[in-house]
Amino acid sequence: MKAAVLVFPGINRERDMARTLRLVSHREPIMVWHAETELPAGTDLVVIPGGFSYGDYLRCGAIAARAPVMDAVRAFAARGGLVLGVCNGFQILCESGLLPGVLMRNQQLRFICRDVYLRVERSDLPFTRGYNAGQVIRVPVAHGEGNYIADGEIIARLEGDGRVVFRYSSPDGMIDPNWNHNGAINAIAGIVNEAGNVLGMMPHPENHVEAAIGPTDGRGLFSGLVEHLAKAA
Amino acid sequence: MKARVTVTLKTGVLDPQGKAIEGALRSLGIAGVTSVRQGKVFDIEVEGGDPAKTEALLKEAADKLLANTVVENYRVDVLG
Numbered sequence: 001m002k003a004a005v006l007v008f009p010g011i012n013r014e015r016d017m018a019r020t021l022r023l024v025s026h027r028e029p030i031m032v033w034h035a036e037t038e039l040p041a042g043t044d045l046v047v048i049p050g051g052f053s054y055g056d057y058l059r060c061g062a063i064a065a066r067a068p069v070m071d072a073v074r075a076f077a078a079r080g081g082l083v084l085g086v087c088n089g090f091q092i093l094c095e096s097g098l099l100p101g102v103l104m105r106n107q108q109l110r111f112i113c114r115d116v117y118l119r120v121e122r123s124d125l126p127f128t129r130g131y132n133a134g135q136v137i138r139v140p141v142a143h144g145e146g147n148y149i150a151d152g153e154i155i156a157r158l159e160g161d162g163r164v165v166f167r168y169s170s171p172d173g174m175i176d177p178n179w180n181h182n183g184a185i186n187a188i189a190g191i192v193n194e195a196g197n198v199l200g201m202m203p204h205p206e207n208h209v210e211a212a213i214g215p216t217d218g219r220g221l222f223s224g225l226v227e228h229l230a231k232a233a
Numbered sequence: 234m235k236a237r238v239t240v241t242l243k244t245g246v247l248d249p250q251g252k253a254i255e256g257a258l259r260s261l262g263i264a265g266v267t268s269v270r271q272g273k274v275f276d277i278e279v280e281g282g283d284p285a286k287t288e289a290l291l292k293e294a295a296d297k298l299l300a301n302t303v304v305e306n307y308r309v310d311v312l313g
Contacts, residue, residue: 059301066298095301102303105249149246150303183247 001229003029003045006073008064011051011088013204020206021047024222034067039076044229046073050087050142050204060103060145061091070096082126082225083198087143090190090200099193099200100158101150103143107183111144115215116181116203118189119169122162125192127199130224136173137217139203141181146202148184148191158191166190166201234279234287235312240300241272275299284311 003021007014014031021029029047030040039046053064064070070092077083077098085093093099106112115138120131131137150158158164166189168180180187182202190201205218242248248270255269277294279287291309300307 058298062298062301100303102301104247104304107247107249109249109253147247147249183249 001025001027001045001226002040002042003027003047004032004039004043005029005047005049006032006034006069006089007049008034008051008053008067008092010053010055011049011064013050013087013206016204017047017049017086017206020209020218020222023209024219025226032069034064034069036069037072039069039072043076044082044232045225046076046081046083048073048083048085048089048092049206050089053088053092056145059095061088061093061095064088064092065095065097074098077193077198080195080197082229084127084221084225085198085200086204086206087141087146087202090202091145093198093200098198099191100154101148101191103145103202104147104149105145106143106147106181111142112146112181113140113142114181115140116189117169117171117173117179118166118203119173119175120166121164125165125196125199126225126228127192127221128165128224129228130220130222134173136169136171137205137208137220138171138215139205139208139218141203143182143202146182146184148182148188148202150185155185158188159186161194163192163194163196164188164190165192165199166203234282234284236277236279236287236291237310237312238275238277238291238295238299239272239308239310240275240295240305241307242270243304243306246304272305273299284313287311
């Protein structure tokens with residue numbers, strides 16, 4: 001796995017992400033500055049980490065989505081390259097048009113920083129092959145704007161095509177408003193694009209990968225990617 | 234030229250900030266407010282003196298950056 005981690009001014013989770021990629025893939029990811037116009041040769045995974053790019057000015061992710069490097073990411077995704085956006089990275093993917101919809105202010109207006117439970121809806125994607133469909137994983141969230149919304153037609157298409165990958169759930173996998181922390185429509189926590197090679201999600205799987213720190217439920221996402229890319233190579 | 238771009242949430246899009254402001258107005262005793270929707274105003278100065286060109290330029294700016302047209306509407310007013 002040759003991962004490129006994008007770095008925008010105001011991003012603050014890029015080192016957590018790099019640490020996890022190094023830990024799981026045994027390879028050093030390459031940090032790519034937003035002003036670059038090309039991705040490193042041989043990149044097979046682009047990761048857009050979390051944080052507060054451009055201080056969340058204008059709208060979360062809006063300014064980063066228009067950065068020069070995003071044209072290269074768009075071209076990479078169009079060729080089928082794998083793109084993972086976490087938290088602010090998800091917001092950036094939505095703002096850049098690589099994923100539909102938008103992440104609005106959390107319904108209860110508070111910044112939420114806690115562990116949540118996610119139901120993995122499908123296991124046949126490069127991002128989820130490390131899990132079983134229906135499995136519940138525990139990972140943290142840290143966001144003020146994670147309330148996913150799109151127009152009715154887009155939601156119907158996402159649901160119809162099975163493009164909702166993660167949903168906020170109870171520990172036993174029930175979809176319940178009490179466990180939908182930010183009010184996202186249909187408890188959506190993560191979605192993929194039509195081709196299934198671009199994933200955006202609000203929670204931080206990269207923070208639950210080491211037993212010394214806590215649960216390791218996030219590890220499956222990265223080990224699945226490593227496996228997928230090893231097979232593809 | 235001076236112009237103003239006003240960005241507002243589309244009807245039907247939930248606005249938690251607007252709701253919170255609505256509640257705060259009520260608790261301040263400002264009676265009779267039935268709804269608050271929060272938006273953004275951009276006051277922009279543009280080179281040249283052609284109102285039609287300025288309007289076209291700012292529509293492009295709004296489409297590309299100032300508004301997220303998934304959930305927001307915008308209006309361009311060229312003020313002269």
